[in-house]
Amino acid sequence: MPTKYIKQILEARVYDVVEQTPIDYAPFLSARLDNHIYIKREDLQPIHSFKLRGAYNHIVNLPAEKLTKGVIAASAGNHAQGVAYAAQKLGVKAIIVMPETTPDIKVMSVKAYGAKVVLHGDTFDQACKLAVAMAQKHAYAFVHPYDDPAVIAGQGTVGMEILRQHSKPLDAVFIPVGGGGLISGVGTYIKYLRPSVKIIAVEAEDSACLAAALEKNRRVVLSEVGLFADGVAVAQIGKETFRLAKACVDEVVTVNADEICASIKDIFEDTRSIAEPAGALSLAGLKKYCVAKGMHGKSMMAINSGANTNFDRLRHISERTELGEHREAILAVTIPEKPGSFKKFCQALGKRNITEFNYRYADSDEAHVFVGVQLSAAGDREMLIERLRSKNYTVVDMSTNELAKLHIRHLVGGRSHGEHAEKLYRFEFPERPGALSGFLKGLGQQWNISLFHYRNHGAAYGRVVVGFQVTGIEAKKLDQYMQAFGYRFWDETDNAAFKMFLS
Numbered sequence: 001m002p003t004k005y006i007k008q009i010l011e012a013r014v015y016d017v018v019e020q021t022p023i024d025y026a027p028f029l030s031a032r033l034d035n036h037i038y039i040k041r042e043d044l045q046p047i048h049s050f051k052l053r054g055a056y057n058h059i060v061n062l063p064a065e066k067l068t069k070g071v072i073a074a075s076a077g078n079h080a081q082g083v084a085y086a087a088q089k090l091g092v093k094a095i096i097v098m099p100e101t102t103p104d105i106k107v108m109s110v111k112a113y114g115a116k117v118v119l120h121g122d123t124f125d126q127a128c129k130l131a132v133a134m135a136q137k138h139a140y141a142f143v144h145p146y147d148d149p150a151v152i153a154g155q156g157t158v159g160m161e162i163l164r165q166h167s168k169p170l171d172a173v174f175i176p177v178g179g180g181g182l183i184s185g186v187g188t189y190i191k192y193l194r195p196s197v198k199i200i201a202v203e204a205e206d207s208a209c210l211a212a213a214l215e216k217n218r219r220v221v222l223s224e225v226g227l228f229a230d231g232v233a234v235a236q237i238g239k240e241t242f243r244l245a246k247a248c249v250d251e252v253v254t255v256n257a258d259e260i261c262a263s264i265k266d267i268f269e270d271t272r273s274i275a276e277p278a279g280a281l282s283l284a285g286l287k288k289y290c291v292a293k294g295m296h297g298k299s300m301m302a303i304n305s306g307a308n309t310n311f312d313r314l315r316h317i318s319e320r321t322e323l324g325e326h327r328e329a330i331l332a333v334t335i336p337e338k339p340g341s342f343k344k345f346c347q348a349l350g351k352r353n354i355t356e357f358n359y360r361y362a363d364s365d366e367a368h369v370f371v372g373v374q375l376s377a378a379g380d381r382e383m384l385i386e387r388l389r390s391k392n393y394t395v396v397d398m399s400t401n402e403l404a405k406l407h408i409r410h411l412v413g414g415r416s417h418g419e420h421a422e423k424l425y426r427f428e429f430p431e432r433p434g435a436l437s438g439f440l441k442g443l444g445q446q447w448n449i450s451l452f453h454y455r456n457h458g459a460a461y462g463r464v465v466v467g468f469q470v471t472g473i474e475a476k477k478l479d480q481y482m483q484a485f486g487y488r489f490w491d492e493t494d495n496a497a498f499k500m501f502l503s
């Protein structure tokens with residue numbers, strides 16, 4: 001184990017600016033999981049994120065001559081605020097390069113700490129390239145968000161606090177992973193002093209760069225990175241952080257967006273605070289691990305790494321929470337198109353709360369119902385589906401269908417007509433002023449648009465579903481065009497939700 005990091009963590013100068021954050025017991029979640037669950041509250045730092053620790057420790061340890069020109073960093077969120085806050089406290093000039101997709105609230109927060117903000121590109125990688133170039137040109141000191149010894153040591157003080165504050169038995173600590181700064185620092189410290197404590201890495205399943213690297217035993221670059229948990233949306237784990245993580249991580253758990261949303265609700269219910277998606281990531285992994293391993297009576301801790309989220313995102317988070325907790329089922333059910341069918345169908349559902357109910361006439365013989373049903377226990381969804389099928393209803397489970405959850409539930413009520421076939425695509429595009437009109441302009445005018453649905457989720461990326469009327473030959477041209485369009489997309493033409501309710 002790299003003992004030099006233990007010394008660096010013990011000597012880290014973070015307490016000039018950060019607080020020793022509390023560890024909260026989670027009574028409701030503990031009772032539900034039959035384990036002792038604790039939450040380390042890094043959301044209570046001055047910038048509402050652990051990132052201040054590493055940023056300040058890096059800057060305060062730089063030679064005075066390196067600080068004369070100022071410091072520079074690239075970030076869309078918490079690292080930006082950490083560098084800006086640290087620089088302000090030390091009286092150092094700070095420049096932060098942020099993607100143009102960064103929500104206004106985060107830009108304003110960075111400016112409030114006195115930093116100069118440069119908006120560039122749509123992604124972190126594009127912003128980072130400019131920041132590095134500016135650092136070289138103007139002799140600014142570049143502050144890396146995770147792959148730096150001083151940053152790692154600063155983040156490692158979270159682990160030091162955990163062992164100092166929690167002297168009771170501790171079976172496992174669950175740590176969110178993006179670039180790896182937090183887990184490499186915390187994991188190294190805890191494993192050195194208490195090797196019996198398991199270090200469990202938790203990643204969003206669509207940005208699991210550590211899991212991919214461990215599988216290949218080398219760092220890899222993910223071809224695509226999901227953006228819901230934007231605080232950990234990293235395509236490649238750091239070089240130094242991977243070296244340390246290999247030595248201290250026992251297991252990796254990946255979770256989806258719905259599971260993260262459910263954990264945001266869990267944190268609120270136990271602490272009355274609202275975590276950002278990346279902040280709730282580790283708790284989502286803890287819950288999944290407990291269920292998968294059948295654990296009871298164990299003591300486990302999750303690090304709530306931050307609480308910097310846009311208020312607008314809460315609508316989307318709330319919609320997905322019950323699905324993530326497996327407390328809701330989204331079903332598409334075919335019923336006879338005749339008087340009394342609705343009543344019989346509702347009776348078949350039993351005494352359950354209905355969270356959503358959409359109806360669409362199919363033809364003179366049948367109708368399709370898009371219904372959300374509240375569940376009461378594990379396995380209840382399967383029992384409900386079996387109950388409906390036993391009564392001769394055709395049921396399609398849409399609970400994991402992204403098209404259905406993001407778009408179809410808001411579109412039930414219209415179908416395309418005409419001689420042309422229809423192709424359906426789902427897109428993600430950078431969200432900024434004028435982005436939607438720019439997206440539409442990029443689609444061109446070669447094909448007739450037969451369906452369009454867009455919702456602003458308060459995130460850095462907008463989500464759109466578009467239908468096109470095309471013939472067989474034109475369909476091939478459309479596919480080729482989409483491949484070169486430049487946005488992340490999915491062909492949803494064969495999606496069951498589209499076929500049942502809109503095609």
